[in-house]
Amino acid sequence: MQSHDYQLAAAEWERVLFLSPSDTLARLNLIKSFRLSDKPAEAWKKLNTWYPSAPLTKQFSLEAAQLTLTLGDFPAFGSVMDRAVDLSGAEKSTWKLGAWLMEGEWINQPPKSRNPSFTVASMDPRLLNIYSRTKDINRKSPAAAVALSCIVPGMGKIYSHDWKDGLMSLLFVAANAWQSYRGFWKKDELGIAKFNPKSVTGWVFGGLAVGFYSANLFGSWKSATLYNSNQTDRIRHETEGVLITH
Template sequence: MLCSVGHVYGQTNLFDTPHRSSYAQHLYNNGLYELAIPEYLQVLQTDTSRQNMLLLMQCYRFAHQAPKAKQWADRHFKHKPMPHPICNEYAIGLAETGLYDTLAAAHFWANPADTSATNQLKISGLLFKEQYQKAQQQAATKAAFAPYQAIAAEGLRLKSKKVWVARGLSVLVPGAGKVYAGQWKDGLITLVTVGVMGWQAQRGFAAKGTRSIYGWITGTMGFGYYLGGIYGAGRAARVRNARLHQPIKEKTLQILREKIEVRP
């Protein structure tokens, strides 16, 4: 019995920090990022090295949980500066989650004196927000920003659809706004549906006047569809613009990753 007890207590502790860290690294290397997250959280309770923090944030991002990486970083570095390379990973996470204003502010950057890096983040933020004219002007100040200048020029050539124009057209002619936004089939369906409902409502009111239940039902349905078409036209314009500008955002994000991403 004494030998058995001694054997048990003599075994290696598989749950200590070094073993957890090795296991977390194994999961990371094999692309099992979601499983690695809780392991790194446990490791960071006793070993707060920059590498472990970076690996945790990258696991969050690779597992498509970038907002959680931001939450963890904001909580952990609430009262202290964010060190390099954690700030690099933080910046990429901001870009991927659409927090472009925070990215452009660059207040989290480890070395505020590094004006080249902070300007790069600001230009990226402008490109993400589709402010191509401003981005082009800032990118022209330094030769190193030439790739951003080319992307800004590409963005300026894009022809976006105006939401207010799409809605205004739908007010005048049902479905016209969707046609303007490129959704021809939806626009024609809206026009036909509103037209048929209006015609049915007119028939009902012509037969029985304002007492026509059929006229009120079809008229209300047609008017509701008409209002929905106005809203849908604005949404269609926004969706089209988002698809149009998505390649610009992807190119900007790719450059940002190439310049600041750090892999352990």
């Protein structure tokens, strides 16, 4: 394990457990080796086999908490916290805050009043810093993005901080609409513009303009959704970096 070859370490710990099945340290190390060799599901399965519902010691509680958060199994995390009899109140609060941040439901609450249902008393200043930053993140409404793009193509993307994509959408729609207009309205010998509904150019570019306009509405919705998801992902990764590091 010291050389970070956790896959080999897991095989070794399994051998140790074969010889001494009730060795608690070997169990703990096997679970840790599985988790660190990117097999958290395997580790969680082992832990549940050995301790299906019994109270967990501090070390096992910490492993179980890391595993459930890695797997994104938040109901199981709640159960682990209930069984973690050796963890202090502050420690539990730290982990619960981490789980709340990683779950990402805070994005749906109003920015300044994003508070979990439990009292925040974390000891880790890094986690508190992440928590305080969630209050400043503005959620983008996909419906508002679509509405904005209805009025001005690309505006919904600009609202979702994708201003370059927004400008490109505007350019695509405007260029095709302009070409369509030029196709339909042509000047005669006297210089008077007349509408020609049989213009092929008009219909082709008109069709393209409608296509790009509809796609721009969809793209704005997607852009706002992606923005929200990126915000929660960033917070999740930072929280992971604090809690699941060793």
